[in-house]
Amino acid sequence: MGFLKPNMPHIDIAEWQTRSRPDRIKPMAQHIAENGMGNPDVFTLLYVVKIGLYILGGLLFALSTTGIDRWGDIETWWSEPIVFQKVVLWSLLFEVLGLGCGFGPLTGKIAPPMGSPLYWLRPGTIRLAPWPNRIPLTGGDSRSIFDVALYAGLLGTTVFALLSDGTGPIAQLDTSVGVIPTGKIVPILALLAVLGLRDKVIFLATRGEVYGSLTVTFLFAGPNMIVAAKLVMLAIWIGAATSKLNRHFPFVVATMMANNPLARAKWMKRKFFRRFPDDLRPGFIARFLAHFGTVIEMGVPLVLFFSDGGTLTYLAAFVMIVFHLVILTSIPLGVPLEWNVFMLFGIGTLFVDKAAIGWTDVTQPWPIAALLAVIVAGIVIGNIAPPKVSFLPGMRYYAGNWDTSQWFFTEAASQKLADHRIGLGLVQHKQIEKLSSPEGTQASLSLGHAFRGMYAHGRGLLTLWDHVIPPGRDADYTVIDGEPVAGYAVGWSFGDGHLHNEQLIDALQRRCHFEPQELRVLILDGQPIHRQRHEYRIVDAAAGEFERGTFEVADLVDRQPWELDVPVTVLRRDASRSRM
Known part of the structure; x- marks a missing residue:
């Protein structure tokens, strides 16, 4: 492939058009197995730049906090609880502005490369309520001024919280800066709840199952917030691994690696299939990576959660960092790139820096249990009855088994x-x-x-x-x-x-x-x-x-x-x- 020019199949179009549908599909599938979708390299560069801007935005919001000063002192403040909170809220804002998952040409969006605020700040556009016939005041499918105000309110309250200073010293969290005041978190959650009942699209676009759930943990005091956030991330990993217990996932791995911009050699891409060009079922390497990756995602997070520092924690963190880097560098076509960057940051700040904070430090078990019950219910129902729950709260990421x-x-x-x-x-x-x-x-x-x-x-x-x-x-x-x-x-x-x-x-x-x-x-x-x-x-x-x-x-x-x-x-x- 070239920097600006896509790598398209070399076929005689006139002759190809005369073929049957299976015979038209075959050379295209063989091309994908050797070249991926053949997207020009400039697309990859665009997404790399976007990742950089996401990281820069998180750093700038962190530095806006009194008590967190200077780029050069990042090693002293990167793991502050308020920095984690701001990275979560910045990620939520980044996604709901349409800049994260589903952005740009790899997702079929060219002109414009995103929708989100261009739609959701405009009355009359289509909205899709999750239960329009069951929840009062959510019927209809046309966006009103009220819906626009809700969305604008979510953007405004999130920015307001992002520019907040901390509450002051919290000895249990070893911080002199503190955390974002609860009074600035509640409006975000309230608006997200009402907005989600009016339009499931916006709720899902915030990646509510990740950033919404983590924002709920900010209502908990002291170490309870850290333990609850760890449990949310644990549920994400184990839920996603559970959904991969199927016969579909090796096909995802083979296709994703064929489309990986770093695996450029054709001979390397062919290795992910049984016998190129005639048998494009997943080969041994793809099947091994699929099953081994599922075992890692199911088991290693448990080690992270229950270990309290030291070599075992560092080893488990390293494995999970590599796991997410493999996904990130493959540039999957749904482009959940910033989400993987966030997971890398979460591993470091929650499970490594705060490895010593665990279940024994919890003083609010019932609110944490209630949050976890809601998350687990979404995962269970989503896997048993996929039409009932979106694949996002169902945590059926990358499983190859989507509606x-x-x-x-x-x-x-x-x-x-x-x-x-x-x-x-x-x-x-x-x-x-x-x-x-x-x-x-x-x-x-x-x-x-x-x-x-x-x-x-x-x-x-x-x-x-x-x-x-x-x-x-x-x-x-x-x-x-x-x-x-x-x-x-x-x-x-x-x-x-x-x-x-x-x-x-x-x-x-x-x-x-x-x-x-x-x-x-x-x-x-x-x-x-x-x-x-x-x-x-x-x-x-x-x-x-x-x-x-x-x-x-x-x-x-x-x-x-x-x-x-x-x-x-x-x-x-x-x-x-x-x-x-």
């Missing part, structure tokens, strides 16, 4: 989105059309379909296209993943199918009035941890759901990305709606 969707647009549907000015800029495939030729657009979109097929569940999704598209109308539809659709329509996305399911379809239908067959959506639920199958639904925006069914995980993992013959069990099909 997802694919959207089938006719030209008429795309035009209606533009005419009704649903989002900023253009939906993904229209952005690509502006930047490329028709042939280049088709190749780029097909590369994206192949990338989806590199994951186990992608084989099932691509097989189901024939169930979605009316006979003889393949050429009428452009297919894109639901994630960029959500980024366009609601201002943020981060691999979460809960943001682009029936709720978004209904919101768009109320605005655009699609005709039958103009827009169709294939929705896939994540695999429950106790069942070895996926459930899917096919929805016509105008006619409603017309098919649902299942397919088995065992049938996915034995196929290649281009083998689109996964056995499907149709549980219900409404033929009249499918023909409408």
Whole structure:
């Protein structure tokens, strides 16, 4: 790949366009196995610069605190409790401003590279309440002045707390600076709670399961705050590891490493697959890294939590630092980069510097237990019933087992989105059309379909296209993943199918009035941890759901990305709606 020019597959476009869908996918998947997505190096540089600005922002907010002085004395104040608090709040602010996860060209956002405040400070944009029919005063899907005020209030109160001085000496925490006053934390949490009930998108965009939970710990006194924060991070690691106890995760590792900008040699990328170019199932190295990484993420944090310093703590911290650096340097396409930087900082400040503070120092066990119970409930429900809980509070990070969707647009549907000015800029495939030729657009979109097929569940999704598209109308539809659709329509996305399911379809239908067959959506639920199958639904925006069914995980993992013959069990099909 070049610095400015992407590395696209070298194919005869005219001849390639005459092939069947499996034969079009195959060279694209083989290209990904050797080159990743072929993004230009300038993209990587952009994200490296963004990480640097995130770190700089955290340092500046820390230095704004009375008693924390001078860059050169960072070794004396980096582990102050108030610095940890400010890094958490700065991370929350960074994310809810749209600068963190889901930012930029690697997530399909080009012009503009983010949405977030550009949407959430604008009345009339789409909002998605988590329980609109159950929680009073949360119904509807249009953003009001009240919603804008809530979001602006969250930004303002967070900045106000970030510029706060400490409360003064706390002997139990060995600090003369103190912590952020509780009175400045409560408004942030109150606004986040109300805002989250009005719009789940904003709550998820704050990474509420991480930074929101950690902000709750700031309400606890003295060592209770430190122990509670450690438990939150422990839940994140163990929850994420639990979700990886599946047959999907090796596919994630193989694909992520093929896309790693540091693993540049083609021979190295090929090693992650069984037998390139004909067998692109995960090879031994990918499977070993997946399972070994899961063991590390499940077990080493427990050592960190229960050790109280010394060699064992340092060794466990080193292992977890390497673990997060591997993720960070792979530049995963959801770009949760600053989150990994934060986890590195948390390891140092909570588990190494404050290793001596443990459960025996707790004086507020019941509030801590209540917080932990809420977090664990989200993890348990999210793994048992994925459609009920977003993959973020479900902590199903990187598991390869996400709720997802694919959207089938006719030209008429795309035009209606533009005419009704649903989002900023253009939906993904229209952005690509502006930047490329028709042939280049088709190749780029097909590369994206192949990338989806590199994951186990992608084989099932691509097989189901024939169930979605009316006979003889393949050429009428452009297919894109639901994630960029959500980024366009609601201002943020981060691999979460809960943001682009029936709720978004209904919101768009109320605005655009699609005709039958103009827009169709294939929705896939994540695999429950106790069942070895996926459930899917096919929805016509105008006619409603017309098919649902299942397919088995065992049938996915034995196929290649281009083998689109996964056995499907149709549980219900409404033929009249499918023909409408």
